[in-house]
Amino acid sequence: MAHMDLIGLSGIQFFGKMSASISHDLKNVLAVINENAGLLEDLCLMAEKGKSLDPVRLKRLAGDVKNQIRRGDRIISSMNTFAHSADSESVTIDLRELLGLLVELSLRYASMRGVRLEIDRPSDSVTVTTSPFVLLNLLWFCLDYAMTAAGPGKTVEIAAEKTADGAWLRFRKLTGMDTAAGSFPAEPERALMRVLNAQIRLVPDSREVAVSLPNKIQEE
């Protein structure tokens, strides 16, 4: 059976949640550009009434608009990569890149919860053959739990490492694991784990959640 059929509603909800977050970010980009353009108009109107235009001020406003365009471009690039993650059910990916995308997509949620996200990026590639969309969905659940368990440090460090059999992804610095409410992993995560042939281990001693992935997902 196709992966999307197996994960069903959970996958759609994940896609919706990410799309909502991205659209919110884009709205903010547009809102800032709108105010910058409005201020430029205001300054022009004032100039028409005899007030001199300050070139330094204008240059700074143009720079602010360019910064927002770069920000919007980065958000749309992430959205595009995320959308294409559902194209293939089994493809070889570098987990370093996937973690970068996960963090980019999760920045707003993390910011809302006052949590800082860090990636411990290895120099060598960490490749596995898997379903990128399903894996992102599982890692999102892990990150959501990790943010709850981040404790007073309010930082989650995410790391990837290659092993002979596949790879480990680790969510570290979870100083609040002892008090994090709820059971994890629950059924939605377990369904994704089955699709990915993945395992999740909670390791309170080292304050981390570890996800093991095989080198290659078993295709149906």
Place this chain on the structure above:
Amino acid sequence: MKVLLVDDEKELVTTLAERLNIRGLEAQWATSAEEAMTRLQTESFDIAVLDVKMPKVDGLLLKKQMQERCPTMKFIFVTGHGSSQDFETGASEVGADYYLVKPLKIDELIAKIKEALQR
């Protein structure tokens, strides 16, 4: 007319404050609920324009906190979502005077500010 703008998008509130000031309002800004509450300790405002979604303390909760300190203060909410159910429910629960959707129209914002203050 003293206006306090609160939004975690710093560039948005600073530019908006400048535009309101050009139009004769006395606008100041804060980028978090904490910063807004600190401002209220030393200054009073007629109205606050609050972003709904902000880190840690959102606009809806901030309104409650501000209103406890300044019971006569008026509020306008700003949201990035045009039809967000949670926003509408939340806004009606806390009794928002008005809400506007981003990107804002400056004339509309000023009209709502004046309308809210005349109530």
